[in-house]
Amino acid sequence: MTRQPAEPLLLDYLIRAGGIHSMTGETYRCVGLRGPEIVAVSADLAGLDDLAGTGTAVIDAGDLTLLPAFADSHEHLMEASNNTLLVPVDTARSIAEFTGVITAAASDAAPEEWILTSISWHESNFAENRLPTLAELDAAAPDHPVLARRGGHFAVANSAALQAAGIGPDTPDPPGGKIGRLGDGGRDGTLEGGAVYQVAAFAPEPARVKLADALGTTSAAYAALGVGTIREPLISLDEFLAYQDARDQQLLNVRVRPMILIDSKLTEDAAVALIDGLGARSGFGDDLLRIWGLKFVMDGGVEGAAMEQPYANRPGNSGHLNWDPAAMTRICGEAVRRGWRVGTHAVGDRAVRTLLDVYEGVVAEVGPVPPWTLVIEHAMLTDAALRDRAIRDGFGVTVQFPVLWNMASEMLVTWGPDRTRQITPLDQWLAAGASLAAGTDIVRPFNPMTNVWGMVTRGTKSAGIQGSEHAIDVATALRLYTVGTAALNHEQHRLGSVTPGKLADLVGYPADPLAADLDDLAELTPAFTIMGGRATYDPDKRLAP
Numbered sequence: 001m002t003r004q005p006a007e008p009l010l011l012d013y014l015i016r017a018g019g020i021h022s023m024t025g026e027t028y029r030c031v032g033l034r035g036p037e038i039v040a041v042s043a044d045l046a047g048l049d050d051l052a053g054t055g056t057a058v059i060d061a062g063d064l065t066l067l068p069a070f071a072d073s074h075e076h077l078m079e080a081s082n083n084t085l086l087v088p089v090d091t092a093r094s095i096a097e098f099t100g101v102i103t104a105a106a107s108d109a110a111p112e113e114w115i116l117t118s119i120s121w122h123e124s125n126f127a128e129n130r131l132p133t134l135a136e137l138d139a140a141a142p143d144h145p146v147l148a149r150r151g152g153h154f155a156v157a158n159s160a161a162l163q164a165a166g167i168g169p170d171t172p173d174p175p176g177g178k179i180g181r182l183g184d185g186g187r188d189g190t191l192e193g194g195a196v197y198q199v200a201a202f203a204p205e206p207a208r209v210k211l212a213d214a215l216g217t218t219s220a221a222y223a224a225l226g227v228g229t230i231r232e233p234l235i236s237l238d239e240f241l242a243y244q245d246a247r248d249q250q251l252l253n254v255r256v257r258p259m260i261l262i263d264s265k266l267t268e269d270a271a272v273a274l275i276d277g278l279g280a281r282s283g284f285g286d287d288l289l290r291i292w293g294l295k296f297v298m299d300g301g302v303e304g305a306a307m308e309q310p311y312a313n314r315p316g317n318s319g320h321l322n323w324d325p326a327a328m329t330r331i332c333g334e335a336v337r338r339g340w341r342v343g344t345h346a347v348g349d350r351a352v353r354t355l356l357d358v359y360e361g362v363v364a365e366v367g368p369v370p371p372w373t374l375v376i377e378h379a380m381l382t383d384a385a386l387r388d389r390a391i392r393d394g395f396g397v398t399v400q401f402p403v404l405w406n407m408a409s410e411m412l413v414t415w416g417p418d419r420t421r422q423i424t425p426l427d428q429w430l431a432a433g434a435s436l437a438a439g440t441d442i443v444r445p446f447n448p449m450t451n452v453w454g455m456v457t458r459g460t461k462s463a464g465i466q467g468s469e470h471a472i473d474v475a476t477a478l479r480l481y482t483v484g485t486a487a488l489n490h491e492q493h494r495l496g497s498v499t500p501g502k503l504a505d506l507v508g509y510p511a512d513p514l515a516a517d518l519d520d521l522a523e524l525t526p527a528f529t530i531m532g533g534r535a536t537y538d539p540d541k542r543l544a545p
């Protein structure tokens, strides 16, 4: 079959391939691009030849299989970009290596400049298997405040950082936080929860110009893995400006659909005032940078998700909820009335249940809403009743298998083996008729094919297979990761499949993912990536005419 434009026109690109999976059921052999769009497709290898002129780049890629570029439903491109501006301690394998990197950074830094480390380090990777001490950080950088955050809610600081943040021997623990102490009452440099944010508030934010550059280089690393669109799940208004800088300077190598955080620490009135003051609504922007909506965070993660049953390793603890449901219902209702979409982080089953209460309350107030207006982010733990409720109400769900892939060992400890196996049961969701969109949420460039492999095998990084009965097939995984996310982004008419009239976001692979051996799938990487008819990754110049 051949679909050509009504008016004959010459193509900018004619790409012939071993196979082109449209994601809507068809397989083509060639695709024609003009400007930023796909304008013609054909199942016949020569089917578009009469649309090629002297200005057409004809690319013979019979060894490649083409797919629509991946669209990540939930990935923190901003935080991943921010991380590249931090002092890189993540690969340290001993305390000496860790402090050595800090000393080197301090020697390059201006006097009293803060040394802020990357956050993906862990003491279990050190030969000593312990945290660095306050004294070791003081010795590493005596004249610079050092804040070594580990993940989102824990850090080790040196004396200069504590001093800069005004934390003295008698400073009490902040609400929801803990300033670590030695046996003699002195501080040990560790900071938990609110204490991390208390100190971090004194550290400088990266300048917007640096951030825009970092968005450029980091988005290129995602494009190199076949990603065309990222729904960015949590940014501040300043970070939104950095995105606009990156867009204006043509630095972005992926399309971005940001969500603006509505902090649970805001009062109801302050949250409504903030939304009112945004002066825009969901959908504003262009094909490259378009506001998705607002973000709420209902509970924590592996160590703080709100559960119906206690944690496996802490019987007195069942996680925490950040929002009063009545307050959140009012704020969300006001947001939806103003044309905003809302996505809410809800990981544990108690958080999902509470969020369903909130969203149902919103619909009761404002009336029915279009699909993918009220979205559940993660919904990692659910039972059939919760899933049926979300589906009956029409609330879509974004799912991120790589969180299980990456954290399964920790989850086995905190949540126990039964709950870990039940995380994100894609088969159950789909059998019940859910709208799902796949993504990663892993805060660094992650191979989408490793994600697909995970959805298909339920394999994890270091805890084997978890819940093999919840596996789905490759075609379904690819669909959730392309057309699924396009629907989430209200762009199914514009993105997600290889269809004339849609934007030319394509990725070419040296093997057909639908036919490849599962063992090879996890390592499969692209030969090229195209976004809007422009190569965003093409190391072998396959797209050069």
Ligand SMILES: [Zn+2]
Pocket (backbone or CB within 6 Å): 074, 076, 233, 441
């Ligand atoms: Zn996230």
